[in-house]
Amino acid sequence: MPNTRRSRSPLASIGLHGTLLIATVVAVFPALWVLLTSLKPAKFATTTDFFHDTTLANYTHLLGDTKFLTWFGNSVIVAATTTVIGVFLAATTGYAVSRFRFPGMRPLMWVLLITQMFPMAILIVPLYNLFSSMGLLNQPVGLVITYLTIAVPFCAWMMKGFFDAIPVEIDESGRVDGLNPFGTFWRLILPLARPGLAVTGFYSFITAWGEVAYASAFMVGEDNMTLAGGLQTFVNQYTAQWGPMTAASVLIAVPAVIVFVLVQRHLVTGMTAGATKG
Amino acid sequence: MxxxxxxxxxxxxxxxxxxxxxxxxxxxxxxxxxKSGGELxxxxxxxxxxxxxxxxxxxxxxxxxxxxxxxxxxxxxxxxxxxxxxxxxxxxxxxxxxxxxxxxxxxxxxxxxxxxxxxxxxxxxxxxxxxxxxxxxxxxxxxxxxxxxxxxxxxxSVGIFYNKKLLKEAGVEVPKTLDELTEAAKVIKSKTGKAALYLRGDDAYWFLSFLYGEGGDMINTKDKSVTIDDKPAIDAFKAVKELVDSKAAVTDATNGWDNMQKAIKDGEVAMAINGPWAVTDTLAGDAFKDKANFGVAPVPAGSKTAGSPQxxxxxxxxxxxxxxxxxxxxxxxxxxxxxxxxxxxxxxxxxxxxxxxxxxxxxxxxxxxxxxxxxxTAVERPWVPEGGSLFAPLQTQYTKVLTGQATPEQAAKSTGDSYRKLLKDYK
Amino acid sequence: MAVHTGPSVAKAPGKATVPGPRRPARTRESGVRRALSTHWYAWTMVAPVVIVLAIIVGYPLGRGIWLSLTDATEANVERTIGVNHIPATYEFTGLQNYVDAFGDPVFLQRLVWTIVWTVACVSITYSLGLALATLLNRQVAGRGFYRMALVVPWAIPGFVSVFSWNFLYNEKHGLLNKILVGGGIDAVPWLNDPTIAKLSVIAVNVWLGVPFMMVALLGGLQSIPGDLYEAAEMDGASAWQRFRHITLPGLRPVSTTVILLSTIWTFNMFPVIFLLTRGGPGDATEILVTQAFRMTFVDSPRNFSTSATWGVIILLLLLVFAFFYRRVLKKQGEVW
Missing domain, CATH: 3.40.190.10 (Periplasmic binding protein-like II)
Incomplete structure (x- = not known):
């Protein structure tokens, strides 16, 4: 570490904390403001007071009058499945690319990058037709597959970097012990890759949890909606409902934040390796 | 049967x-x-x-x-x-x-x-x-x-939703023409401090009554011609720009619906253009706690006529x-x-x-x-398959006029060009 | 897939020493077998991803490229309506769509703004991310708290964040303007003035992107050995010199990756633009992707061929960028 506390003047200290505090306020405030607004009665949604007749009315309205809980459940299913499968696929792919020099590896790396380049917005119609012919419309499976294609390429890249940072000697010791490549991967390497897996899981979860365009294109009917799609009913052209919207936003953000808190201590280590060697 | x-x-x-x-x-x-056995x-x-x-x-x-x-x-x-x-x-x-x-x-x-x-x-x-x-x-x-x-x-169709109390305070009648609206706006502003009209600036549907008012239309389906770049349309662009510039109308280029509803419901503006679908929502506002305060009138006429889209x-x-x-x-x-x-x-x-x-x-x-x-008396829109798509280019140009990115002439011409691209057999 | 490997492993031994180039069929076949035997586990591990990507991205991408060479619209593609089947009647038009796109002033306008938007977002995001990472890399009380708070924008689903910004930006009822007006300053038309709207959307995208940048760069900073700094300090290097000659080079591997990814993501950042301004006011903030989306979903009949053309052009632009980016890195001795 370059600068240690002993060498910092009080002025520098104030400057440092001041800068970080301002940055923190900017980072947190929009979300915090939504939270505060959601606790005001709907008709005072646009007041500047931080608190104004604090009430949970927006939440009770939301939970009572809409299928919010159904949507919530659908989202949990989709996001959890995406996360589990996504982490697994990203890990196997990342490991293969990291450890083996096999024909097709370089093209695969390019393909993973290219999938990030083609604008997904344009893929909606052909994907719709594809899912329609495979009978995957209006099914959580269809969404899971779609989200995997968004999340896995980046995650696999990141995992490759992470595996690169794990010494090859560990693989070799596995081979000496008579483990096949899968055994080595599963028993020796994966446990060491936990921070990387945490980041991958976080990224997959966030991708699946917050996606709107595909969810509202592929799913129809209140019972099948995910949270993001269901929320469309709040931004319907002919209703101005800031109160319930803010409450809904809070309820959507909470699970994501929980997942974030669970993995956040791994974030820096996990991402570093991924990005350094990516 | x-x-x-x-x-x-x-x-x-x-x-x-x-x-x-x-x-x-x-x-x-x-x-x-x-059917089974003759029954549905x-x-x-x-x-x-x-x-x-x-x-x-x-x-x-x-x-x-x-x-x-x-x-x-x-x-x-x-x-x-x-x-x-x-x-x-x-x-x-x-x-x-x-x-x-x-x-x-x-x-x-x-x-x-x-x-x-x-x-x-x-x-x-x-x-x-x-x-x-x-x-x-x-x-x-x-x-x-x-x-x-x-x-x-x-x-x-659309009409003018108005706040009876505000108009009464200002001592003006519901304006029947755009000129009356401009005049009334000055009085309303000076007597009540409020703006006269909320004009939605992010949706071309709200522009149509002004277009019809100047005797214009988007296209003419009878002789298959694009009319959005004719003089009446340019006049209509000028008219809405004038309303906004003279502060007779307030507008937004984004979130128009939310802002419009909030403005009329809270009594921040005296009038707004809207349709029957918005009545329930509007009446829920503070300004209309007494439902008798709510009035609806035909849209103000332009220089030629009064017309609202059906x-x-x-x-x-x-x-x-x-x-x-x-x-x-x-x-x-x-x-x-x-x-x-x-x-x-x-x-x-x-x-x-x-x-x-x-x-x-x-x-x-x-x-x-x-x-x-x-x-x-509503004006029928052109019932052609492309009818819905006519709004997107018009909306872009309408907003550009209101935000000063394009002159009425440029806007009319640009919309016309887009229409001719959409409607291949139109002149 | 693993099933194939048993026999091929059995038959392959001994030949491994003769890697002949271009041999008759028999040898080539055994070459395939040998490849299978050596690489089967690698291929097995990547197979699920390859298969899913081939179907879910490959097919629509291939179709998109094909459609971009035709005059396909919603009205002339193949449709199945109940028991009735309407066959495709669109025609192959070669590169006409591409010629049209590059001759279209709208396309060029969007392209210019998309590039401005990408460069602005990525450079600002990178600078801020680096600055915050540097601050967080020091020993500072409450580091854990700051780090967690600063990553919040990343943890919240994108459309919720964009909604909250929309709410703050609202010209008449948003908090930002209420504070400004309260302080005697005129309300700012955050999303209603073409120039300010451009700045506003960039600000939101930067806000969304900084945490990712910061976390990645923070990791990069932590991987730079501390003794390098100590040695430099002994030699009397100033803070700036240390930053310039140790930190920046040390961050290169991380930086190159995050800048590449960030560029790709920003170039195609659909949700921020679409949910904040829908491309408005007018078309001031419309980027290539949102415009292509408009052609598929707002125009009627939906213009599949033109939007596919724009999609392919976007892909090509990014590919060219990635290619040269990599070339430059390679020249400078980076291995990627």
Whole structure:
């Protein structure tokens, strides 16, 4: 570490904390403001007071009058499945690319990058037709597959970097012990890759949890909606409902934040390796 | 009646066979599953696009009422947000799976869907019942290529919503022309400190009454010409720009709906242009706690005339429905005078049948009283398949004029160019 | 897939020493077998991803490229309506769509703004991310708290964040303007003035992107050995010199990756633009992707061929960028 506390003047200290505090306020405030607004009665949604007749009315309205809980459940299913499968696929792919020099590896790396380049917005119609012919419309499976294609390429890249940072000697010791490549991967390497897996899981979860365009294109009917799609009913052209919207936003953000808190201590280590060697 | 259905089903399938070459043979049973033992059966899926939270409950209950008349039919009510419905229907209808049997189709969507072959022609089917009873303007949007592809559900247009108290404080009458509006705005501003009009700047639909007021239109379907770059349209662009520049009107280039509703509901503006669909929401505002404070008048006239765009919704039947007979019957039921009267009574939406206006409950409805004259003089929009797409380029240019990014002349020319690209055979 | 390997392993031994180039069929076949035997586990591990990507991205991408060479619209593509099948009637038009796109002033306008938007977003995001990472890399009380708070924008689903910004930006009722007006300053038309709207959307995208940047760079900083700094300090290097000659080079591997990814993501950042302004006011903030989306979903009949053309052009632009980016890195001795 370059600068240690002993060498910092009080002025520098104030400057440092001041800068970080301002940055923190900017980072947190929009979300915090939504939270505060959601606790005001709907008709005072646009007041500047931080608190104004604090009430949970927006939440009770939301939970009572809409299928919010159904949507919530659908989202949990989709996001959890995406996360589990996504982490697994990203890990196997990342490991293969990291450890083996096999024909097709370089093209695969390019393909993973290219999938990030083609604008997904344009893929909606052909994907719709594809899912329609495979009978995957209006099914959580269809969404899971779609989200995997968004999340896995980046995650696999990141995992490759992470595996690169794990010494090859560990693989070799596995081979000496008579483990096949899968055994080595599963028993020796994966446990060491936990921070990387945490980041991958976080990224997959966030991708699946917050996606709107595909969810509202592929799913129809209140019972099948995910949270993001269901929320469309709040931004319907002919209703101005800031109160319930803010409450809904809070309820959507909470699970994501929980997942974030669970993995956040791994974030820096996990991402570093991924990005350094990516 | 049953014979009628059988015959019309035949007509419909012939019509379909004529437009399509061959077909796959899947689902023979489903295709004819509409009747068992002479009675309607099966499921009818209806995509409704009405506003969730208020309108949807009424329509759901009414739709399920169909099950009472036809116990073997199951009505599957699905509410699809209005903003998504057109795209969702197109996706589903073209891919051959996931489409509903019946859709609430906005007037501009109907010719669009019909031209793509997604809708079943309804002439001679049970769906088209007592056709003479429908208001002429309402029925116009259901025709495409000489056939009928929809049954009018509701009709609407826009007028001026006004805050009686604010106008009274200022001592002005509801303005009948744009000049009066500009004059009144000064008085309103000086006496009450409020702006006169909220003008939605992010949706070209709100521009149409000004366009009509100057004697213009988007296109002329009779001689197939684009008229949006003619002088009246340029005048209309100038007129709205003038309203905003003179502070007679306040506007936004984004979030127009939310801001407009908030402004009129909180009494921050004296007037706003809006339609029957917004009445319930507007009356919930603080400014209209006393409902008597709420008034509706025709839109102010431009230099030539006064005119407001005609809108509304139709029921349309998906051509690929596996249950056409029940769907036709469902449409007939939903558009019957009895159901229409109930819709009006509960939601104050304007019926499309002349006879319904005679019902005491409808006749006494204040909103209907406000809007009936407006609707009767409403200007019909061009019912061409591209009708809905005419708004996007116009909206871009309209907003550009209001935000000073384009002059009225540039805006008119640019919109005209886009129209000629969209409408290949127009001059 | 693993099933194939048993026999091929059995038959392959001994030949491994003869890697002949271009041999007759028999040898080539055994070459395939040998490849299978050596690489089967690698291929097995990547197979699920390859298969899913081939179907879900490959097919629509291939179709998109094909459609971009035709005049396909919603009205002339193949449709199945119930039992009726309408065959495709669109025609092959070669490169006409591409010629049209590059001759279209709208396309060029969007392209210019998309590039400005991408460069602005990525450079600002990178600078801020680096600055915050550097601060967080020091020993500072409450580091854990700051780090967690600063990553919040990343943890919240994108559309919720964009909604909250929309709410703050609202010209008449948003908090930002209420504070400004309260302080006697005129309300700012955050999303209603073309120039300010451009700045506003960039600000939101930067806000969304900084946490990712910061976390990645923080990791990068932590991987730079501390003794390098100590040695430099002994030699009397100033803070700036240390930053310039140790920190920046040490961060190169991380930086190159995050800048590449960030560029790709920003170039195609649909949700921020679409949910904040829908491309408005007018078309001031419309980027290539939102415009292509408009052609598929707003125009009727939907213009599949033109929007596919724009999609392919976007892909090509990014590919060219990635290619040269990599070339430059390679020249400078980076291995990627």
């Amino acid at each position: 049953r014979r009628g259905i059988a015959a019309t089903a035949l007509v419909a399938s012939l019509a379909l066979a004529a437009t399509a070459c061959g077909g796959d043979t899947t689902d023979e049973s489903g295709a004819k599953g509409g 059966a099966g499921t009818v899926t209806w995509w409704d696009t009405s506003t969730v939270g208020s309108e949807d409950k009424v329509f759901k209950a009414l739709a399920e009422g169909f099950e009472k008349e036809h116990p073997k039919v199951k009505v599957n009510y699905v509410n699809v947000p209005f903003a998504d419905a057109q795209n969702k229907f197109k996706n589903a209808a073209s891919s051959g799976s996931g489409a509903p049997d019946v859709i609430r189709s906005e007037v501009a969507w109907t010719p669009d869907f019909a031209s793509l072959g997604y809708l079943a022609p309804l002439d001679g089917t049970a769906a088209l019942d007592k056709e003479d009873d429908y208001l002429k303007q309402a029925a116009a949007s259901t025709k495409y290529d000489g056939k009928t592809f929809g049954v009018p559900q509701v009709i609407d 809108g509304g919704h139709n029921y349309a039947v998906y051509a690929g429905s596996k249950n056409l007979d029940a769907s036709y019957e469902f449409v007939k039921y939903m558009s019957s005078a009895k159901v229409q009267a109930e819709v009006t009574e509960k939601l104050s939406l304007l019926p499309t049948r002349a006879s319904v206006y005679g019902e005491p409950k409808v006749a006494e409805n204040e909103i209907v009283q406000f809007f009936k004259p407006v609707v009767e």
